[in-house]
Amino acid sequence: MDCIAAISTGAAATAIGIVRVSGEGCSALCERVFRAGNGTSFGGLEARKMFFGEMLDAEGRVIDRGLAVRFPGPHSYTGEDSAEFHCHGSPVVLRELLAALFAAGARQARAGEFTQRAFLNGRLDLTQAEAVIDLIDAETAAAARNAAAQLDGGLRRVLEPVQDALLEITSRFYAVVDYPDEDIEDIRPGQVAAALRHSEESLSRLLATCQRGKVLKNGVRTAIVGRPNVGKSSLLNALVGYDRAIVTDIAGTTRDTVEESALVRGTLLRLVDTAGIHATADTVEQLGVDRSRRAVQTADLVIAVLDGVEGVTDADQEILELAQASPRWIVAMSKSDLLPDGFAHVLPASQLGGKPDAWVMFSSVAPGGLRPLENAIERLFPAGSGASETGSLLTDQRQEEAVRRARDAIRRAEAALADGLTPDAVLTDAEEALDALGELTGRTAKDEIVSRIFSRFCVGK
Incomplete structure (x- = not known):
């Protein structure tokens, strides 16, 4: 494959910047832009x-002094001859070095092309x-641990x-049919x-991890609801750690949804602070309620x-009815700091209409006031343990669909x-399951699927 190059670190100035190179003629090309101190x-x-x-620019002039490392193929990240240059992280220096590599014969790497070459060269599956x-x-x-374990082959x-097992079934069947005179045990x-x-x-157990995998990867979409001025925005601000939403004593301050992320006991919450739910004649406010x-x-x-x-x-009552339709x-109860010590609300089931997953009292301003709510969230969404450490969680819809098709074909x-x-009826379904699993790992994936996956990557990776 032709030689590609890209800046692998961000566009902002940093202490260290990295430029990557990979492909045919990598060493000869790098020779033109790097002069080793030992000669x-x-x-x-x-x-x-x-x-x-x-490091030398396209005219051979020194633009920086730094480190270089050579990775000969096939035992490199991409499976081909590769190199990295570690410079000072000035965007100008990195662009000059990249331009020198282009002048020497490399081309700009496409988004995700280094990892795509690793896949095409058998260094990684999909x-x-x-x-x-x-x-x-x-x-x-937890998400990082699961991804690292999956990178190490956890799903594979x-x-x-x-x-x-499926290959054994299908290959034995074809062997018996194609070579009837051979002494092959059916x-x-x-x-x-x-x-x-x-x-x-095995596939059913894997599918059972989908919901947890999606939570691990994408976080928990969390709606904070209530009537106006009960403390929803104060709760959002307390969870994220700064004044994200406007808080006043005037009811109805929040007229639209306000979204922010917060980490609670290792679990990522995608918080949505909502407008107070109540009857209103104000058209704009009604849009917020909707x-x-x-x-x-x-x-x-x-x-x-x-x-x-x-x-x-x-x-x-309407708010409680809306809430109980949610999965969790x-x-x-807010403003616990304004209540007498030891006071606790007790609501009859008739008022709730259904049993919540947790019932807590909290304060957005008192020290430790969020602890009861954080404890409840942790019980409902424990952060990364068990299967996540093996990398055997399905975290992607594409993965889930492929495993489900394979499981259904086996059934x-x-x-x-x-x-x-x-037997040919059994064989047809077994082969369909193999095709679905092959699509998952990349053995039989169509080009457009592969391209779509690598389009998510940044340039330089």
Whole structure:
């Protein structure tokens, strides 16, 4: 493949900037832009060791002094001869070095092209390539751990036994059909049934991780709802740690949804502070109320904020009814700092209409006042343990759809076998499952799927 180059660090000035190069003729090209301090040619530098030297521009003039490292293929990130230059992080210096590489014969790398070459050269499968972008985008330690484990082959290790079992079934079938005169033992129905059952169970366990994987990767979409002036915006500000929403004593200050992210006990919350839900004749305010209702309908978690001083009013009933339709909901009584010590609201089930996942009292201003709410969120969405450390969580819709198609095809094969249908019926479904898994790992993925995945990457990765 031709030689590509790109700046791998951001556009802003930093202490250190990195320029990457990969492809055919990499060493000869780098020789023209780097002069090693020990006088050794670039191709003669010991592999995978940093060497000090001078970076040269397209005219051969020194533009910086820094470090270079050579990665000979096939044991490099891309699987081909590669190199990195570590300079001072001036954008001007990095652009000059990149221009020198272009003048020497390299071309600008496309977004994600280094990782795409790693995939095409067999260094990564598609699940590992997706883990690279997940690792770059990770916003929590748990998400980073899961992505790192997936990059290490966590998903592949779950899928390989299933693929091997299906390949054994299909290859044995074709061997018996294509070579009838050979002494090849046919697979017994009991063996096929056992292999299909184990494969189906493995994929079903994997599919059961989807929701947790999406939460780990994307966070918990959390709607904060309540009637006007009960403390919703104060709660948002307390959770994010600064004054994101305007807070006043005037009811109805928030007329639109306000969105922000917050990390609570290691779990990422995508917070949506909503306009107070109540009857209003104000057209603009009504638009905000409508948006609040829509935010509740799409939320993973609803925090229904009630005024702890006033208690539950008739106007709170609609809010409680909206909240209980969410997958998870918490009733949170605000302003606990204004209540007597030991005071606790007790609401009959008839007022709630349904049992919340948690019932807490909190204060947005008192020291430690958010702790009861944080404890409740942690119980409902524990941050990254168990399967996330193995990388065997499905975190992407593409992955989920492929695994589901494979699982469903295996179930059809099991049903065909149980109904006594001819072996070719079982074979058709087994091959469909293999195709779906191949699409997941990249063995049989279409070009447009591969291109769409790598288009998510930044230039230089």
